[in-house]
Amino acid sequence: xxxxxxxxxxxxxxxxxxxxxxxxxxxxxxxxxxxxxxxxxxxxxxxxxxxxxxxxxxxxxxxxxxxxxxxxxxxxxxxxxxxxxxxxxxxxxxxxxxxxxxxxxxxxxxxxxxxxxxxxxxxxxxxxxxxxxxxxxxxxxxxxxxxxxxxxxxxxxxxxxxxxxxxxxxxxxxxxxxxxxxxxxxxxxxxxxxxxxxx
Numbered sequence: 001x002x003x004x005x006x007x008x009x010x011x012x013x014x015x016x017x018x019x020x021x022x023x024x025x026x027x028x029x030x031x032x033x034x035x036x037x038x039x040x041x042x043x044x045x046x047x048x049x050x051x052x053x054x055x056x057x058x059x060x061x062x063x064x065x066x067x068x069x070x071x072x073x074x075x076x077x078x079x080x081x082x083x084x085x086x087x088x089x090x091x092x093x094x095x096x097x098x099x100x101x102x103x104x105x106x107x108x109x110x111x112x113x114x115x116x117x118x119x120x121x122x123x124x125x126x127x128x129x130x131x132x133x134x135x136x137x138x139x140x141x142x143x144x145x146x147x148x149x150x151x152x153x154x155x156x157x158x159x160x161x162x163x164x165x166x167x168x169x170x171x172x173x174x175x176x177x178x179x180x181x182x183x184x185x186x187x188x189x190x191x192x193x194x195x196x197x198x199x
Contacts, residue, residue: 021099025086025107034110037079041128043188047197049075049120051138051180067140068120075122075199077112080131080185088133122199129191134199135183145173 049069069075078084084107091101114122116136151168182199 021094023090023094023099023101024104025083025090025101027083027086029083029104029107030081031106031110034079034081034083034107037081037128037130038110038112039128040126041188042192043127043129043190043194044123044125045077045127045132045134045186045188045195045197046121046123047134047195047199049073049116049122049136049138049182049199051140051182053140053142053144053178065142067138067142069116069136069138070120070140071116071118073116073120073136073138075114075116075134075136077114077124078133078135079110080133083107084133127188129188129193131185131187133183133185134197135181136199137179137181139177139179141175141177143173143175145171147171 051067051069053065053067084103087101087103087107095101112124114124116122147169149167150170152165153168154165155163157163184197184199186195186197188195
């Protein structure tokens, strides 16, 4: 029995270490406020959604290449309520590979969506003055590089005696697929205002 427990303990520890932690905001979600913030106005937010390659997980990108959101990419717009403020603050503070912060299902319903065109452009119309948060996930394919030692260069003195070796590296290129989350806060101060942004 002791041997079984000894074997199971590392397995249990591994499973726990891989477990995903989930957090939700504790602030009250005022759906009446959110509905009012998303009611019709005369303002517009339009822009272009794009992303750049990032040096993550050992991937070395090529000179920060820019990628525009593919046609049909969803851009979401949320009213910045006190509930959303807490959600965003928690996500910045806690979110990592093992921790995710979610909105409630009800809060997530109070949003607007727009689709990007062939050039990554999107538009939200008939908005009221207020503060909004825009977010999208940009999927892209890209090229990266890595270096690998492929040999050595040996140095000798004038009498043929060995001195030292220098490694020879070669750069290899490869393609990969990835996705980056891009977001921005936008504030409309006057009714009828046009905001142009890069997301």
